[in-house]
Every structure is written in C-alpha cells, then in structure tokens.
Amino acid sequence: MAGGAAILQLRSAQPASGECDLPPVPFDLELAAGDLALIEVRSPAWAAEFADLCSGLMPLRQGSVSFLGRDWAAIPETLAAALRGRIGRVHGGGAWIGFAGTDLNILLPQLHHTRRPPAALRDAAAELARGFGLPGLPLTRPGALSASDLARAALVRAFLGEPRLLLLEHPTKGQFADLVAPLLNALAAVRDRGAAGIWLTGSDFVWNDRSFPATVRLRLTERGLLRLRLAA
Secondary structure: OOOOOEEEEEEEEEEOOOOOOOOOOOEEEEEEOOOEEEEEOOOHHHHHHHHHHHOOOOOEEEEEEEEOOEEHHHOOHHHHHHHHOOEEEEOOOOOOOOOOOHHHHHHHHHHHHOOOOHHHHHHHHHHHHHHOOOOOOOOOOHHHOOHHHHHHHHHHHHHOOOOOEEEEEOOOOOOOHHHHHHHHHHHHHHHHOOOEEEEEEOOHHHHOOOOOOOOEEEEEEOOEEEEEOOOO
C-alpha cells in the first residue's frame, strides 16, 4: 500500500453461491490512498462482477468488503448509496441511458450525489473531456458517438466529482492505446489527492507494459486474486 488509512478492504470476501460467475473463493485486497492495482482478468463478466463486489453490490457468503472504513453489509442503504457516489466507475458494458444525451449521462450521477451547482459540474466535465481528447462535453446520444469517443466519455463520467476510488473495467477496450497516457495522467492526479484505483484489463498492451505505475499487480483466476511480483 502507499500508506495511510484503507480506501478499500476485501477480507476473505466470498460471493454467495449462485449470485454470480466469480469463482466461489475468498478474495483479499487492501488499497490505501494513492494505490493503483492492475488486475488481469480476461472475462468481461468477471471484471464487472468484481467491480460490483468492491462496490458492495454483491451478496457475500463470508468475509467483508469495506469502503472508507465502512462495511457495506453493516450500513443502511441510504448511506451505501451516498458512499457509492464517491466511486468513479467505467462499466465494461457501457451502462448508458440511450434516450438521453451523453452530457446528461455524464452529469446525472453527480447531480444525484452532490450539491455543486450544475454549471460548475458541467464546466468540470468539459475540462475532463478535453483532457481525454474530446473537444468538449459531448451532447449527442451515446449511440451516435464513435466507440473511441464513447470510451473517452465513460472516463469523464468516472472521474467527475473527485472520486475516492476508481473502478475501471477494460477502460481502453483493448484497442484505444492512445487513451492510456491521458488516463494514467488523470489517475496520477486523483491519486495525489488521496484516491485509489483498480484497473481491470484483458489487454496485452496494458498488462505487458512493465512501466505501468501499479503499486500491485494481480491476476483474477479460478483460485482468486494472485499477487504478482512487480517489475524491478
């Protein structure tokens, strides 16, 4: 860990049988402020379900999952919902509202969880969009965007609102290599502010990059999370 109090803790967290496709084994992981875990996972379904596990959305057979010192299973749903507002997530499946503009899709989670004025949120989202290579906040519906621009928009949504935890499911889709550098820059900025991140990838381009600034490398397998030695 980078030091300090834990942002995320999985302690022998075993998903309840029949609730998901994740291996029925205990998962252990602890991330502090500034930590970045790179996790190789070839199954998009496993990536999504592991992100759900970290977000307190997966019933457990045993163990616990805590975020910012709060056990998801021990807090009221209203508090859990508020805490999830501190998590930025790139959903592997998109999770877009097709009939709404992409700008509303990006802003909606924060409009629900923050008291910041909508104009300030829109300005912050536009700045993030430019940082990820978009000309500004996209206004068209998600279905009208190219796959590359939609991947960039997903990153804007995830990073908006100064999250304490980033859960990134295959954020570059294994094909948009030009997104890696701006994404790592954005991660460095939020990590400096005390956030932690999990990058779930099936991309050889990302996984085989020995310069990737992960504090821990893991592989999600049938036996759970296997910790790998960091490159020298």
